[in-house]
Amino acid sequence: MTADITATVPPFAPTRRTDLCAEPPPPPRPDGQDRYTISEVAAWTGLSAHTLRWYERIGLMPHVDRSHTGQRRFTNRDLDWLTFVGKLRLTGMPVADMVRYAELARAGAGTFEERRALLEDTRRNVRDRIAELQDTLAVLDRKIDYYGCALGAPERD
Amino acid sequence: MTADITATVPPFAPTRRTDLCAEPPPPPRPDGQDRYTISEVAAWTGLSAHTLRWYERIGLMPHVDRSHTGQRRFTNRDLDWLTFVGKLRLTGMPVADMVRYAELARAGAGTFEERRALLEDTRRNVRDRIAELQDTLAVLDRKIDYYGCALGAPERD
DNA sequence: CGCTTGCCTGGAGTGCGCTCCAAGGTTCTA
DNA sequence: TAGAACCTTGGAGCGCACTCCAGGCAAGCG
Structure with a gap:
């Protein structure tokens, strides 16, 4: 097992499933007829x-439309929202805070x-995290x- | 409650508790006499x-020294290791992978x-995360x- | 000498973000 | 029209990274 750092952060919108059976629909439905099933949205976003x-x-989605039999029908608007939520998720924002924003x-x-104000807080945090990561880098x-030119340096780890 | 993004990522070494009762010891003990109690290390690292x-x-620490009565006595070496572990933690690396590295x-x-190889994987992941965060930014x-010059733009969220 | 404070242990509990289950209805394909 | 594949729900379960608890030992202080 190697260090798969992102294992706990599943792919999101930007991924758009370029792997098997690639069919990424960036402008997914031609026109106003934008009604996607849940599995289409799942494939597109990478969420289950x-x-x-x-x-x-939990209130993170703004009331999804339903078909006459009660099945969910997502719109392009919903896709946009999910893409944005995906961005917020990448920042590490807790779901509760995203729900607050959605409300x-x-x-x-x-x-x-x-x-x-909320987004500005988030932006500050993202900047801090970038700085931390660059430090880590x-x-x-x-x-x-050090490993490259393995000297007997004072490192032991 | 505002968006405290880092709430789930407690402060670590770089923080060094600058808040109340600030007493950050960057070169904590003068010389070879480096034997810290667990609470000293907790204060210094920000970990509990x-x-x-x-x-x-779980094997993430290399066998900490003990006093004659069995209490832990951490060394500067241990502090260095914890600082590095803190960096790895910031990258989002799972604890299991850090343990693997420690082994x-x-x-x-x-x-x-x-x-x-493990660190190079990690570095790649960190670079990717920085790129993602810049995208998010x-x-x-x-x-x-958009909120600043609130036009009636096609946004709704 | 008693009291407070700090440390020890194994194991149980917590919060988050999913993830899955069972039991049933719907829609698509041959 | 049969069967496969997909959708619905409430609620239970899971993995991670801690976090805490009970019960007890040890050290320092007035």
Whole structure:
């Protein structure tokens, strides 16, 4: 087992399943007829159908449309939202906070200020994380160099 | 509750507790007399004593020294190791993989190649994550701008 | 000498983000 | 029209990384 760092962070929208049976639909349906089944959305986002249903249950999705028999029919709008949620997820934002943002978004234009503040917090955090990671990168570079020209240096790890 | 993104990623070594009762000891003990109690190490790393003991139990620490009565006495070496582990943790590497690395380190010089490969994998992953985060940053910038000059644009979220 | 504080152990508990199950209805393909 | 493949629900289960608990030993202080 090698260090598969991203194993716990499943692929999301940007991935668009380029692997087996690649059929990535960036402008997925031609026109206004945008009604996707849950498995289509799952394939497109890389999330499982379970997770999509769970997102809806916890309030992270803005009330998904249903067919006349009760099956979910996602729209391009929903896809856009999921793409954005995927970005937030990459930042490490807890789901509870994403739900909070989703609530604000559903509440309408009156919550612009609060939403902006939330995103600005998030942006600060993302910048901090990038800085941390670059720091970490420097440490890794140093250590890999050390292994490269294995001197009897004061390292032992 | 605002979006405290790093809430699930507790502070680690670089932090060095600059808050209340600040007493950050970068070169903590003057000389060879480096024997820290678990609570000193906890304060210095930002990890809990529980977590330090747990790290040792699972093999993430290389056998910590004990006092004559069985209490742990950490050395500067241990502090260096914990700092490095903190870096790995920031990358999102699963604990199991860090343990694997620790085992290799304990096994001696014969595992240099494998350790280097592991760190190179990790480095690739860190680079990818930085790229993702920069992508996310661009999305956040765009959205914050949108809130800034709130036009009736095609956004709704 | 008693009291407080800190440390020890094994094992149980917690919170998060999914992930899966069972039992049943629906839709598509041959 | 049969059968496979897909969808529905509430609720239970899981893996990770801690986090805490009970019960007990040890050290320092007035």
